[in-house]
Amino acid sequence: MELNIEINLTSQSCIDQVNFDDLGFGKYFTDHLFVAEYQNKTWNKPRIISFDNLSLHPALSALHYGQSIFEGMKAFKYADGGAVLFRPEKNWERINMSARRLCMPEIPKDIFIEGLKIFVDIERNWIPSKEGEALYLRPLLFATDGFLGVKPSESYMFLIMASPVSKYYSKPIKILAQKQYVRAVRGGVGAVKAAGNYAGSLLATQEAKKQGYDQILWLDAIHLSLVEESGTMNLFFVIDNEIYTAPATQNGTILMGVTRDSVITLLKSWGYTVHETSLSMQDISDAGKANKLQEVFGTGTAASIAPVSAIGFEDAEIIPQYHEGYGKLGQKLYENLVGIQRGTVLDTMGWIVRVPEYAYS
Numbered sequence: 001m002e003l004n005i006e007i008n009l010t011s012q013s014c015i016d017q018v019n020f021d022d023l024g025f026g027k028y029f030t031d032h033l034f035v036a037e038y039q040n041k042t043w044n045k046p047r048i049i050s051f052d053n054l055s056l057h058p059a060l061s062a063l064h065y066g067q068s069i070f071e072g073m074k075a076f077k078y079a080d081g082g083a084v085l086f087r088p089e090k091n092w093e094r095i096n097m098s099a100r101r102l103c104m105p106e107i108p109k110d111i112f113i114e115g116l117k118i119f120v121d122i123e124r125n126w127i128p129s130k131e132g133e134a135l136y137l138r139p140l141l142f143a144t145d146g147f148l149g150v151k152p153s154e155s156y157m158f159l160i161m162a163s164p165v166s167k168y169y170s171k172p173i174k175i176l177a178q179k180q181y182v183r184a185v186r187g188g189v190g191a192v193k194a195a196g197n198y199a200g201s202l203l204a205t206q207e208a209k210k211q212g213y214d215q216i217l218w219l220d221a222i223h224l225s226l227v228e229e230s231g232t233m234n235l236f237f238v239i240d241n242e243i244y245t246a247p248a249t250q251n252g253t254i255l256m257g258v259t260r261d262s263v264i265t266l267l268k269s270w271g272y273t274v275h276e277t278s279l280s281m282q283d284i285s286d287a288g289k290a291n292k293l294q295e296v297f298g299t300g301t302a303a304s305i306a307p308v309s310a311i312g313f314e315d316a317e318i319i320p321q322y323h324e325g326y327g328k329l330g331q332k333l334y335e336n337l338v339g340i341q342r343g344t345v346l347d348t349m350g351w352i353v354r355v356p357e358y359a360y361s
């Protein structure tokens with residue numbers, strides 16, 4: 001443990017109050033919270049404390065002006081009984097990209113990565129072990145100045161909290177492409193994990209749910225036709241045996257997922273070509289009509305690989321050939337990704353980071 005940290009373990013665990021047969025997503029929290037504060041241009045010594053409410057200034061700039069960013073990642077129970085993280089450096093790089101975009105201080109690597117390892121070690125009893133289950137980790141950075149005025153805050157709080165979770169989606173999902181609302185614009189903040197992006201997506205998602213859909217398929221804000229992403233997932237399409245996903249260059253409007261990158265890397269290692277190309281809804285509709293749309297799936301930390309059973313578009317539905325569950329490729333990706341994360345498939349990519357067992361005194 002190289003990180004200089006203060007650890008105050010709780011005397012009373014609340015793990016007994018958790019129904020591990022019905023975890024759901026994000027409703028239970030572990031016993032502790034990792035806290036690091038930034039003041040006077042420096043990061044103070046991080047602490048691990050009991051999970052509890054925070055006391056916040058009513059003029060907190062994160063609440064008024066939205067300087068708030070987060071990450072989503074998971075700790076898994078490994079085949080040998082240990083605890084592991086999946087590509088945590090990617091999340092560290094991405095939270096700092098988000099921080100730069102929102103004029104927030106970058107988080108030093110030891111605070112983020114070592115902090116996660118120590119925190120997960122302390123909470124290792126909370127990592128559930130059934131298929132599809134994991135300990136979801138939520139790093140969060142927000143502005144803490146108590147001041148009314150639009151400017152970058154001078155003080156910040158970085159937290160890591162954890163929630164034992166089960167599968168995000170239990171069945172294939174239906175997504176709706178609509179033209180009334182957009183998620184991100186060129187030059188905006190769509191490519192980073194700004195809290196406000198999610199607030200901005202709620203109304204469209206709520207309306208889609210009323211129409212029987214699980215999520216929105218976001219279209220680009222300029223043409224209202226190019227496919228961007230869906231909910232908290234990037235999207236992949238298999239058309240006539242070719243694989244497509246939206247490119248990183250699409251106006252900086254897409255959140256570049258760690259799962260997306262892992263899926264592309266796995267596919268390439270198996271000899272597939274992945275086209276990082278902008279597809280239009282017309283392309284997808286045409287492929288559907290010509291019976292060439294074989295599979296559609298979303299990729300994300302929460303959902304892993306989520307098969308899409310239908311895409312609503314202009315009062316019609318586009319149905320992929322595989323719509324009752326995983327298609328061939330989705331299944332292979334799911335088995336390999338989850339296998340690597342759980343230690344049943346060899347990690348040839350070096351993606352797994354073991355959580356050491358530290359000694360606390």
Ligand SMILES: Cc1ncc(COP(=O)(O)O)c(C=O)c1O
Nearest residue numbers: 232233234255257258259300301
């Ligand atoms: C908007 C959005 N797109 C895509 C993703 C998928 O990213 P990842 O695979 O890193 O979880 C997420 C989740 O973080 C997201 O919030």
